Amino acid sequence: MSATQKVPFLTQSDGRTIPQIGLGIYGPDDAGTADAVSTAIEVGYRMIDTAALYQNEGGVGEGIRRSGLPREELYVTTKLADDSHGYDSALAAFDASLRRLGLEYVDLYLIHWPLPGVDRYVETWKAFERILADGRAKSIGVSNFQPRHLERLAAETTVLPVSNQIELHPGFPNDAMRRYDSDHGILTVAWSPLGRGRVFGNPVLDGIADKHGKTIAQVVLRWHVQLGNVVIPKSVTRRRLIENLDVFDFALDAEDMAEIASLENGVRTGDDPDLYNG
Ligand SMILES: NC(=O)c1ccc[n+]([C@@H]2O[C@H](COP(=O)([O-])OP(=O)(O)OC[C@H]3O[C@@H](n4cnc5c(N)ncnc54)[C@H](OP(=O)(O)O)[C@@H]3O)[C@@H](O)[C@H]2O)c1
Incomplete structure (x- = not known):
């Protein structure tokens, strides 16, 4: 069985499906991407x-075309930049992203950060609803939305986000946000x-x-899968790309999951969404 067949799909609240593991590609320039x-x-x-902020949407489009895989x-x-x-x-900004990608549509368009101090995410979301209605984002x-940001979208707009992409790893498992997402039918992307x-x-x-004859990366990615997260490990290394997909032939037991839970230290690798304003 090939790796593609093994990666499960999760179903979003809009009925569309998303592979549970994908490639996050923050860092490399267009050629490396x-x-x-x-x-x-x-x-x-x-x-x-990817994201407009990563300045590699062109490289993503090029990589997709080079692969020869049918778009569907x-x-x-991709994601809307803070500015x-x-x-x-x-x-x-959405038009510019599509142009750089060389695609006619994206499967998912995200507001990258809520920027609470700027306070324009509700208005921005209304533009997203328009893009969705036009079929250019499926x-x-x-x-990086927190509960209060999602509450405002729910109160002031029509369409609910299908997913919330947040920082999440053993040191910072973001449990409360993950539970909030799950309670509201929103997939958490780690x-x-x-x-x-x-x-x-x-x-x-x-x-x-x-114990499982696996690597640390595989154990951590398996932990994400068992939590129900969509997960987007980044690697530019072929061997690691293969390794990171190969997590569907073993399972962590309750003891393993508890040991990983004990690694929480509350230390983020990135910005705090309540404080970050671009
Ligand atoms: N929404 C947001 O605000 C936000 C913020 C940050 C990141 N992201 C997304 O999340 C994606 C992933 O996060 P990240 O790039 O920050 O970090 P990450 O995926 O947690 O870690 C990436 C690092 O781990 C290495 N690595 C990957 N697989 C490995 C393996 N099997 N063995 C050993 N090393 C391995 C990579 O090295 P090599 O590449 O050299 O192999 C790279 O240095 C990003 O690329 C981006 O798409 C989103």
């Missing part, structure tokens, strides 16, 4: 996560799922990895 994306697709990835077999996410909040700015969602590399060398994870 195109190489990583085409390799990832070759080894079985069917979901790619791929799930592509483009507002109704008209969001519409223009689904719309958010990233960013920096490997803690940007901080999980490596951890003796507890090393012990669990030994």
